[in-house]
Amino acid sequence: MSVVLISILTLVGLGVASALVLYMASKKFQVFEDPRIDQVEEVLPKSNCGGCGFPGCRAFAEALVKADDISDLKCPVGGSATMTKVSEILGKAVADVKPQLAVVRCNGSCEHRPKLNIYDGAMSCTVAAALYGGETGCSYGCLGCGDCVVACKFDAMYMDEATGLPVVIEENCVACGKCVEACPKNIIELRNVGPKSRRIFVSCVNKDKGAVAKKACAVACIGCSKCFKVCPHEAITMADNLAYIDDDKCKLCRKCVEECPTFSIHELNFPPRKKKVEEEAIVEA
Structure with missing residues (x-):
């Protein structure tokens, strides 16, 4: 038998033996994946925005399948409709998901909040917040660099050049919370959409005393x-010189x-509010 033939047979034998070893190892260490994970992932919006608290829709689907109680888990993009489908697949109860939108709790435009200095650094709110309190006398307000706009994957925010503040495009907002995470001043909040998309909130986060806050803005x-x-529904609380409206209690x-x-x-x-009649009865002269 030639040396070449022996070499070929040896290599073939080693290949077969290696294949058998790998096959047995794959069977022994095989990780079972619940097929419901694929089913749940299929009904999720596949936006991979992270609004659910997980790195992506696949990770969220795995968490939903593994959890015994999914009432605290929600998909902000898909909302109640998506979570209802998940419930039907898994046979687990889900909580009703109230639709939410981002709101900007700062109204300190250039008109209302005059600048005291000019920032000349990296156009990043995170960087600016780490360096100083801002260009105005209010150290709590929007820094205007647009980190929230950059973080939004759904084109639901833009910076208004006239006011220097971010504006939320309601029809595009999915309440993923990325803008909330991106804002170092914590002026962006997710609030309930409300009936007919009506909302009331305090557009300020300044915790300074009244005179100081008013001077700055x-x-x-x-x-x-x-x-x-004046609130008849106990929806407003006062803390740190600041009012806050609970949207679950607000009527x-x-x-x-x-x-x-x-x-x-x-x-x-x-x-629009109906104009109040200054005098309900006019006394004829």
Whole structure:
């Protein structure tokens, strides 16, 4: 038998032996994957935005399948419709997911919040926040560099050149929370969409005392508590010289809006108010 033939047979034998070893190893160490993971992933929006708290839709699907209780897990992009499909696949109860949108809790435009200095550094809110309090007297407000806009994957935000503030495009927002995470000043919040997309919130996060806050920004919350006193639904709390409206308790009566002396409480998507008749009865001369 020639040397070449022996070499070929040896190599063939080694190949077969190696294949058998690998086959047995794959069977022994085979990891079983629940087929429901693929089914759940299929009904998820595949946006991989991370709004669910997991790195992607696949990871979220795995967590849903493995969890005994999924009532605390939600997909902000797919909302209740998607979670209902997940419930049907897994036979597990899911909580009702209230649709939410991002709101910007700062109204300190250039008109209301004059600049005291000019920032000349990297155009990043994170960098600017690490260096100093900002260009104005309010160290709590928007820095205007647009980190939130960059973080948004759904083209749901843009920077308004006139005000220097971010604006939310409601029809594009999926409440993934990426803009919330990106803002170092914590001025962006996810709030319930509300009936007919109507919302009321305090557009300020300034915790300074009233006089200091008002000097820095004309539309700052001054902690006067007038809104707190007039709210009939106990939806407003006062803490650190700042009012906050709980959107789960708010009944959208708008009494707080009328009471606010600095117009820091915003009402969105409401019809125009009817003009009050100055005198209900006119006394004829």
